[in-house]
Amino acid sequence: MFIVDRRLNPGSKSLENRQRFLRRAKALVQGAVKKTSEGRDIKDVLEGGEVSIPLDGMHEPRFRTEGGTRDRVLPGNKKFVEGDILPRPDGGRGGRGSQPGEGDSEDDFRFVLSRDEFVDLFLDDLELPDLAKRRLAEAESEGLQRAGYSTSGSPANISISRTVQLALARRVALRRPRPEAIAQLEAELENCENETRRAGLIAEIEALKAKAKRIPFIDPIDIRFRRFETVPKPVAQAVMFCLMDVSGSMSEHMKDLAKRFYMLLYVFLTRRYRHVEIVFIRHTDRAEEVDEETFFRGPASGGTLVSSALQAMSDIVKSRFRPADWNIYAAQASDGDNSIADSALTGRLLTDHILPVSQFFAYLEVGEASGSSFEMPDSSLWTLYQRLRADGHPLSMRKVNERSQIFPVFHDLFQRRRNEKAAP
Amino acid sequence: MTTTAERLFEGADWDFPKLQRIHDACEEIAKGELGLDTYPNQIEIITAEQMLDAYSSAGMPLFYKHWSFGKHFAHHEAFYRKGLKGLAYEIVINSSPCISYLMEENTATMQTLVIAHAAFGHNHFFKNNYLFRQWTDADGILDYLDFAKSYVASCEERHGRLAVEVTLDAAHALMSHGIDRYPGKKNLDLRAEEKRAKERRAHEQSMFNDLWRTVPTGPVKSAELLSSERRRKLLGLPQENILYFLEKTAPRLQPWQREILRIVRHIAQYFYPQSQTKVMNEGTATYVHYRIMNRLHQQGRLSDGNFLEFLQSHTNVVFQPDFDDQRFSDFNPYALGFAIMQDIERIVTHPDDEDREWFGEIAGSGDVMGVLRNVWANYRDESFISQFLSPRLIRSWRMFHLHDDPEEAAGIKVDAIHDARGYRRIRRELAKQYDVGYIDPNIEVVDVDLAGDRRLMLRHVVVKGAQLNETNARRVLQHLADLWTYDVSLVEVDARDTVLKEYVVSPRSLAIAA
Numbered sequence: 001m002f003i004v005d006r007r008l009n010p011g012s013k014s015l016e017n018r019q020r021f022l023r024r025a026k027a028l029v030q031g032a033v034k035k036t037s038e039g040r041d042i043k044d045v046l047e048g049g050e051v052s053i054p055l056d057g058m059h060e061p062r063f064r065t066e067g068g069t070r071d072r073v074l075p076g077n078k079k080f081v082e083g084d085i086l087p088r089p090d091g092g093r094g095g096r097g098s099q100p101g102e103g104d105s106e107d108d109f110r111f112v113l114s115r116d117e118f119v120d121l122f123l124d125d126l127e128l129p130d131l132a133k134r135r136l137a138e139a140e141s142e143g144l145q146r147a148g149y150s151t152s153g154s155p156a157n158i159s160i161s162r163t164v165q166l167a168l169a170r171r172v173a174l175r176r177p178r179p180e181a182i183a184q185l186e187a188e189l190e191n192c193e194n195e196t197r198r199a200g201l202i203a204e205i206e207a208l209k210a211k212a213k214r215i216p217f218i219d220p221i222d223i224r225f226r227r228f229e230t231v232p233k234p235v236a237q238a239v240m241f242c243l244m245d246v247s248g249s250m251s252e253h254m255k256d257l258a259k260r261f262y263m264l265l266y267v268f269l270t271r272r273y274r275h276v277e278i279v280f281i282r283h284t285d286r287a288e289e290v291d292e293e294t295f296f297r298g299p300a301s302g303g304t305l306v307s308s309a310l311q312a313m314s315d316i317v318k319s320r321f322r323p324a325d326w327n328i329y330a331a332q333a334s335d336g337d338n339s340i341a342d343s344a345l346t347g348r349l350l351t352d353h354i355l356p357v358s359q360f361f362a363y364l365e366v367g368e369a370s371g372s373s374f375e376m377p378d379s380s381l382w383t384l385y386q387r388l389r390a391d392g393h394p395l396s397m398r399k400v401n402e403r404s405q406i407f408p409v410f411h412d413l414f415q416r417r418r419n420e421k422a423a424p
Numbered sequence: 425m426t427t428t429a430e431r432l433f434e435g436a437d438w439d440f441p442k443l444q445r446i447h448d449a450c451e452e453i454a455k456g457e458l459g460l461d462t463y464p465n466q467i468e469i470i471t472a473e474q475m476l477d478a479y480s481s482a483g484m485p486l487f488y489k490h491w492s493f494g495k496h497f498a499h500h501e502a503f504y505r506k507g508l509k510g511l512a513y514e515i516v517i518n519s520s521p522c523i524s525y526l527m528e529e530n531t532a533t534m535q536t537l538v539i540a541h542a543a544f545g546h547n548h549f550f551k552n553n554y555l556f557r558q559w560t561d562a563d564g565i566l567d568y569l570d571f572a573k574s575y576v577a578s579c580e581e582r583h584g585r586l587a588v589e590v591t592l593d594a595a596h597a598l599m600s601h602g603i604d605r606y607p608g609k610k611n612l613d614l615r616a617e618e619k620r621a622k623e624r625r626a627h628e629q630s631m632f633n634d635l636w637r638t639v640p641t642g643p644v645k646s647a648e649l650l651s652s653e654r655r656r657k658l659l660g661l662p663q664e665n666i667l668y669f670l671e672k673t674a675p676r677l678q679p680w681q682r683e684i685l686r687i688v689r690h691i692a693q694y695f696y697p698q699s700q701t702k703v704m705n706e707g708t709a710t711y712v713h714y715r716i717m718n719r720l721h722q723q724g725r726l727s728d729g730n731f732l733e734f735l736q737s738h739t740n741v742v743f744q745p746d747f748d749d750q751r752f753s754d755f756n757p758y759a760l761g762f763a764i765m766q767d768i769e770r771i772v773t774h775p776d777d778e779d780r781e782w783f784g785e786i787a788g789s790g791d792v793m794g795v796l797r798n799v800w801a802n803y804r805d806e807s808f809i810s811q812f813l814s815p816r817l818i819r820s821w822r823m824f825h826l827h828d829d830p831e832e833a834a835g836i837k838v839d840a841i842h843d844a845r846g847y848r849r850i851r852r853e854l855a856k857q858y859d860v861g862y863i864d865p866n867i868e869v870v871d872v873d874l875a876g877d878r879r880l881m882l883r884h885v886v887v888k889g890a891q892l893n894e895t896n897a898r899r900v901l902q903h904l905a906d907l908w909t910y911d912v913s914l915v916e917v918d919a920r921d922t923v924l925k926e927y928v929v930s931p932r933s934l935a936i937a938a
Contacts, residue, residue, distance in 0.1 A: 002521070004469070006470045006525075017489055020489060020491035020494050059899055061597050068888045069890075071857075073850055075821045082846060088835050112498070
């Protein structure tokens with residue numbers, strides 16, 4: 001008898017089968033994921049969990065019979081005697097539900113997705129926007145990569161194995177006498193009595209030695225150096241600026257909408273970059289960098305000067321986030337109020353300082369739940385940004401009134417453009 | 425017997441030396457007192473997650489990859505996480521050595537129970553029952569599964585995942601009709617199978633000559649020459665093993681596709697005895713663990729507390745709810761098998777007049793284990809019940825027989841109850857419930873229209889008016905047509921040869937590349 005402890009074996013043996021299943025049901029699962037996430041808070045959106053998909057395409061059909069005359073033996077007779085006629089139960093099949101997981105069940109198929117699977121499916125059809133791709137190329141740093149061998153280089157890069165290999169090939173090709181051969185002749189010479197034979201041997205040894213000297217063990221032409229090429233490496237870190245107007249006109253509802261958008265953006269960026277930092281800048285008529293708690297909850301009042309926030313962001317970028325090392329994303333949320341006098345400065349800051357260093361700048365105009373964005377005249381900030389956009393500046397802007405619009409708007413901003421190649 | 429031996433363990437914890445002691449103690453009783461004959465045992469300790477893994481691949485330790493196993497895994501996992509379903513305490517594999525998986529969470533008592541149940545009860549049954557001896561090759565199965573796994577993987581590499589998946593989907597749909605129900609000419613030797621496949625491939629490679637492709641073939645023999653009788657004979661028709669028929673005669677299958685059909689067919693065949701012996705297999709294992717545990721307790725190797733713990737789970741295992749109970753789904757094979765075997769024990773040792781009349785040859789013979797070993801070796805569920813279900817058991821379970829004729833508007837008729845008039849009828853009907861001949865629809869390949877459009881013709885003989893479920897039948901036929909690559913028709917006929925329904929399905933164009 002053997003006892004084998006299998007507990008330490010790598011688990012998830014059926015992981016591959018599971019992936020095959022998910023791949024096969026991808027479209028269905030993705031639909032289910034979207035539907036499930038609608039009913040959830042942003043915080044839990046990415047928690048994975050149970051989804052249910054229709055069984056379409058997932059059938060495992062078998063020949064099965066149904067109907068006809070049925071005979072059944074059952075246990076537990078209480079009061080029946082032979083010949084009794086019992087009324088049929090409703091539903092014909094004795095009221096028993098179909099067995100789950102069986103091929104003939106037309107019910108939904110329910111199962112649990114892990115967090116990673118969920119997020120993957122959730123963000124699967126999203127892609128960094130065009131703007132980001134262009135800027136990404138500029139924001140690359142250089143990395144080194146092996147690229148074969150060269151005949152010149154620094155001594156530190158000599159490839160010994162390659163050099164010895166080539167030297168060996170050369171020695172063999174030129175028939176350089178092997179030291180063993182010389183040693184053998186010398187041994188023979190020592191034991192040799194015959195004079196003529198000795199003279200012959202001595203001559204032979206001399207010739208071989210001279211030849212060995214002429215053909216060096218390692219020649220400079222054998223030497224090879226490891227060659228390196230510089231390749232551009234995409235920057236793997238990103239910083240996300242959250243700009244928000246916290247003046248009195250911003251209600252809790254509006255802040256909530258903004259928060260949801262920021263969280264989605266954060267999750268999305270963490271999937272694409274190894275390291276993501278967040279900077280919160282809130283502003284009234286002056287801006288300050290704050291922590292998350294203060295950002296969303298802290299009370300503040302005053303007028304509204306958008307330029308102050310942009311100025312603050314621009315300063316922070318200069319002092320802490322070199323555009324060459326960081327991918328910079330910014331999302332601004334506001335109800336759209338801005339003093340008219342500030343417009344010129346805001347526009348200038350944006351076009352001259354912020355947009356050139358950012359991968360992506362999104363402006364989210366949040367409104368009250370009841371308010372319809374179509375009836376209201378465009379806000380001053382919206383008008384300003386629209387003008388900038390018309391001038392060809394890469395700005396993304398959307399209006400949001402309701403919670404349910406957040407994901408569609410986000411999805412819309414980052415939707416994979418069909419005619420373009422995938423981002424690096 | 426008095427308390428002589430020392431306890432196997434105290435409390436609930438176990439470790440490997442204890443498992444070894446438990447196994448040895450069980451073996452002593454199983455071999456010495458019950459006279460069981462088993463394969464060598466291999467006991468493997470696994471976690472709950474690994475148990476779920478095993479669930480999704482039919483309990484086998486290795487299997488080829490297919491999405492449907494992933495689907496089952498996802499399904500089991502969802503149920504398990506919600507707490508709707510507990511996991512089995514063990515899984516046992518009909519192989520030599522006989523592998524039993526034990527869950528790590530089991531208490532020491534449970535491990536004892538499970539070892540007695542699986543490593544001796546099931547093990548003996550696998551080794552001795554005639555169906556398993558006839559249809560399965562316990563020595564070769566693990567090697568064969570390993571071969572199947574790597575073969576399928578190599579096919580995926582060479583021919584693409586999708587093509588393999590399509591073939592496997594189709595083969596799985598026909599799996600229940602890929603079984604030889606009657607013993608053929610030779611025994612299965614799975615090791616030779618693997619060798620054969622390898623040799624065939626090597627031969628093909630060594631004989632490959634691209635020139636043959638360009639040699640013009642002679643004129644095809646006119647199809648009219650072949651009389652239908654002769655044609656059917658050449659094709660080996662009628663044939664109820666549809667997968668076998670496809671493997672041998674489907675016109676446009678690639679060699680690797682035939683091999684995959686063969687693999688699926690062999691695996692179906694391997695599981696065929698298990699589906700016919702659920703009651704007996706579980707009954708045997710339950711009877712054996714009950715005997716062994718009782719004996720261990722008698723010997724004083726099991727404390728009273730642990731024995732009570734065992735009795736509690738044993739009672740749960742053999743619980744049979746009444747038909748009107750919420751929990752009722754069908755006869756519990758553990759309960760039914762165990763009850764009949766205990767009944768046999770009673771008949772053999774303390775028969776009454778009724779038993780002498782009904783079971784003349786075994787009543788009072790005295791050798792319980794001899795009789796049971798014979799039963800375990802030579803019966804399957806259907807014959808076991810029709811032979812050994814006693815009137816006394818029918819009475820104590822208060823069994824009754826319902827006859828539901830859809831033509832009868834009044835309702836369902838109680839056809840027999842536990843009285844003298846009903847015993848035989850109940851026994852016959854219950855046996856039929858376990859007869860694969862009645863459970864699986866009887867579908868045969870009857871002919872191929874070689875002269876015309878190469879249509880494959882199938883025929884389902886409808887028993888007692890039970891026709892095929894249409895959606896399912898269409899889906900299966902679609903898979904079949906994709907493999908056959910020409911039209912497939914299926915007629916359902918009743919006993920008087922009246923055609924009840926006819927299906928015709930054409931292959932999908934995407935089908936397997938020819």
